[in-house]
Amino acid sequence: MIEFAYPEGATPIDPNESEALLLTHISTRAELDRWEQENIVEAIDWVERTRPAEILNEQFIRKLHQMMFRHVWHWAGHFRHSEKNIGGSWHHISTSLRNLCDDTQYQITNQIQSPDELAVQFHHRLVWIHAFPNGNGRHARLMTDTLLKYTLECEQFTWGSGDLRKSSETRSIYINALRSADKGNYDQLRQFVRS
Secondary structure, X not given: OOOOXXXXXXXXXXXXXXXXXXXXXXXXXXXXXXXXXXXXXXXXHHHHHHOOOOOOOHHHHHHHHHHHHOOOEOOOOOOXXXXXXXXXXXXXXXXXXXXXXXXXXXXXXXXXXXXXXXXXXXXHHHXXXXXXXXXXXXXXXXXXXXXXXXXXXXXXXXXXXXXXXXXXXHHHHHHHHHHHHHOOOOHXXXXXXXX
């Protein structure tokens, strides 16, 4: 089994979840990262081909995660069944996602805030729910970009214009912005997503 090393702010994979690796030939974290990224590129292509109109529902949220990790993890698209270092109890994931989707749709329908503000708060809440065993940050960023492009018809975020998968200054800024948002201050996250 691979000895996982995690970048700052990443959620450790539960030992039972790590046994669900589909690619038994993987022996290093670098190989795992490469296979996951290739799968994510396929998911991005799928989103661009299908141009989804209805994304604010559990079915799409799960489908996108499945498309992002289906060739790598058996649990792709399945909600977590363990507690993590972030998010509420795994028993509340469906309810939390439904509330997020309903709140977001209401805000869109009633034009309560700007598209960027809505997307920043959507992203933060989706990361906080932490629905899946792993890949939640990458999934939340792609969900948010899909919301911006296909629902709000706006430019996607730049996400600090750096690689957020590995430990870096850009990742540290992102993690600190999320932690600030946890306390109700979205200024850093709002600035980061367009930098």
